[in-house]
Amino acid sequence: MTSAKLRRIIVDVPRHDLEKFEHLPDLGALDSFRVVQQFRFDPKALAGICRVKFRSPSLTPACMVGYAGLTKVTALATLEDGSFLAYFEGKPTAGWAKLVTKTGGHLVPPFELTAESWKITLLGTSTQLQLFMSELRRRKIHYRVSSVGDVDFREKSPLAMLTTKQREALVAAYRGGYYDIPRRASSTRVAKALGLGKSTTVEHLRKAEKRLLDGILRD
Numbered sequence: 214m215t216s217a218k219l220r221r222i223i224v225d226v227p228r229h230d231l232e233k234f235e236h237l238p239d240l241g242a243l244d245s246f247r248v249v250q251q252f253r254f255d256p257k258a259l260a261g262i263c264r265v266k267f268r269s270p271s272l273t274p275a276c277m278v279g280y281a282g283l284t285k286v287t288a289l290a291t292l293e294d295g296s297f298l299a300y301f302e303g304k305p306t307a308g309w310a311k312l313v314t315k316t317g318g319h320l321v322p323p324f325e326l327t328a329e330s331w332k333i334t335l336l337g338t339s340t341q342l343q344l345f346m347s348e349l350r351r352r353k354i355h356y357r358v359s360s361v362g363d364v365d366f367r368e369k370s371p372l373a374m375l376t377t378k379q380r381e382a383l384v385a386a387y388r389g390g391y392y393d394i395p396r397r398a399s400s401t402r403v404a405k406a407l408g409l410g411k412s413t414t415v416e417h418l419r420k421a422e423k424r425l426l427d428g429i430l431r432d
Contacts, residue, residue, distance in 0.1 A: 220339055254321075281310070386400075
């Protein structure tokens, strides 16, 4: 017997409609909140790393203890824009968490509060996703579907984010020993192997390195 295919849906709920979720605390102090890494989310516990910004510069992540069942919130870093990177854990108590449990499926990032809306992402079967949206409508919670589609669990190569020329330059440089310590190949040698000029090759390599680093270090 084959299992039902999982789908992913992302819905945006207007911020002013959040009060329609049961047991949702006052979110007025929060300017923005986004789950960066989720370690656990089930009826018994939640844990992860978030990026949070408060409307008052005097507030810190510790003030979030008690929000939606959070029992621990620890600041990990303060970022340039005044937001915090923080570790959180607790037990889901807000209405949106209970709604996900009731309809089935799994809450996953992106899970984000902005100035305008709360972005909720749910994985589940088509039936579970339809039930989730039906419950939103039944509770008169407005929402907009911003994305929906099948879930692909195949691991994607980081090289997929590069252009063909960038990928070819990076692979040739790696295989030739350009990144070895000590370096076994110069950019001139890599350029010769590719049949390109040195400046063009260096440009491809730098752009490839920048894209890979952006993908790894973003946020």
